[in-house]
Amino acid sequence: MGIVKISDALHDQIRLSSAAMSRSINAQAEHWLRVGQLAELHPHLNYAGICALLLANARRADEAGRVGGETAPAVDRLVRLVGEVRS
Structure with missing residues (x-):
């Protein structure tokens, strides 16, 4: 720290x-x-989208038994999904 x-x-x-x-x-x-x-x-996301990324990451980390883990995999996955929805 x-x-x-x-x-x-x-x-x-x-x-x-x-x-x-x-x-x-x-x-x-x-x-x-x-x-x-x-x-x-991810400048295309608003605050709600960013919070959704954080929540998705927390859920995945919790499922993996590692709350507070890395954000990149969940963030990338959700950004792809958001991009698909907007397309």
């Missing part, structure tokens, strides 16, 4: 959002990092 330095203003936003979403401050920051990373990798 590493340390990431952020501005006080962003930390305050994370703290407020973490309370509203019933997450720890670290969990909220990690969620935003994941969402932001997926948004950059």
Whole structure:
């Protein structure tokens, strides 16, 4: 685990959002990092689509007995499915 330095203003936003979403401050920051990373990798997806990717990954990881595992396989699979639906 590493340390990431952020501005006080962003930390305050994370703290407020973490309370509203019933997450720890670290969990909220990690969620935003994941969402932001997926948004950059898949700009055609909206927030709901990104959350669907995260949920699909969590389900697959849970089925495999490894919650918190790698996101790439599930993300790639779901992105292909979303692309097929849009075509």
